[in-house]
Amino acid sequence: MSTNRVITVVQSEDDVIQELCDMIQITATNAIEKDDVFKIGLSGGSLTKFLTIGLQKITTDWSKWIVFFCDERVVPVESADSTYGIYKNSLIGVVPLDEDQFVKIDPHLPAEEAAKDYIQKMAVHFPPDCLPRFHLLLLGMGPDGHTCSLFPGHRICDETSVWVAPVTNAPKPPPSRITLTFPVVNNAECCIFAITGAGKAEIVKRVLKEDEQLPAGRVKPTDGVLHWILDSEAGAHIKDI
Numbered sequence: 001m002s003t004n005r006v007i008t009v010v011q012s013e014d015d016v017i018q019e020l021c022d023m024i025q026i027t028a029t030n031a032i033e034k035d036d037v038f039k040i041g042l043s044g045g046s047l048t049k050f051l052t053i054g055l056q057k058i059t060t061d062w063s064k065w066i067v068f069f070c071d072e073r074v075v076p077v078e079s080a081d082s083t084y085g086i087y088k089n090s091l092i093g094v095v096p097l098d099e100d101q102f103v104k105i106d107p108h109l110p111a112e113e114a115a116k117d118y119i120q121k122m123a124v125h126f127p128p129d130c131l132p133r134f135h136l137l138l139l140g141m142g143p144d145g146h147t148c149s150l151f152p153g154h155r156i157c158d159e160t161s162v163w164v165a166p167v168t169n170a171p172k173p174p175p176s177r178i179t180l181t182f183p184v185v186n187n188a189e190c191c192i193f194a195i196t197g198a199g200k201a202e203i204v205k206r207v208l209k210e211d212e213q214l215p216a217g218r219v220k221p222t223d224g225v226l227h228w229i230l231d232s233e234a235g236a237h238i239k240d241i
């Protein structure tokens, strides 16, 4: 099986949010029709802003959503660095998602234990004895080409034995994190990168040239679809690929 990659360049950040949320709505509808549940993984960073704005506008059966994290920072939920904390404050009460629909890390554990605990929590929602297959993973990318908390050159980029790995020395603060590993990311039915801004144009070009030194360039769902949604600034150099 090869990855089906689709690149969409739109004008502005607002257009990226619109395109992203249209895709989320379609993917959720299809998943609920097929499996009676929608299993989605969220990232942090700029995606939190996109979803806070965009998810309010979609039409879906929210009761069927189970929301996981592609990565999470091991910090208290009250911290501005907690990805769950951001979604909790910006989404709950705004869209009809309950706190218990989020599969959250235990931020009181050290990263190693939090990763093991998260694997147990994930296992409740996926069939036994096979890799979890998410309906949708929403991914971001840092200007260094990291995605989830998979940073360039970090040994966990080559981790194949666990679904979720701890990171205790992330080069971007906060240092303590957990992250899905590549086997799980690449087993998803669909992955979407939503990227904006001129600061990411150069790295977008490198990743789309399939530079496998860069973690984002290693996202290649083995039996799924990979979407890149870019604004005109982030997509400025893609004619050169």
Ligand SMILES: O=C1O[C@H](COP(=O)(O)O)[C@@H](O)[C@H](O)[C@H]1O
Residues within 6 Å of the ligand: 043, 044, 045, 046, 047, 071, 072, 073, 139, 140, 141, 142, 143, 146, 147, 148, 149, 172
């Ligand atoms: O630290 C993180 O960074 C990436 C990228 O963030 P962005 O602000 O450049 O969009 C994000 O996808 C990841 O979830 C987060 O933990």
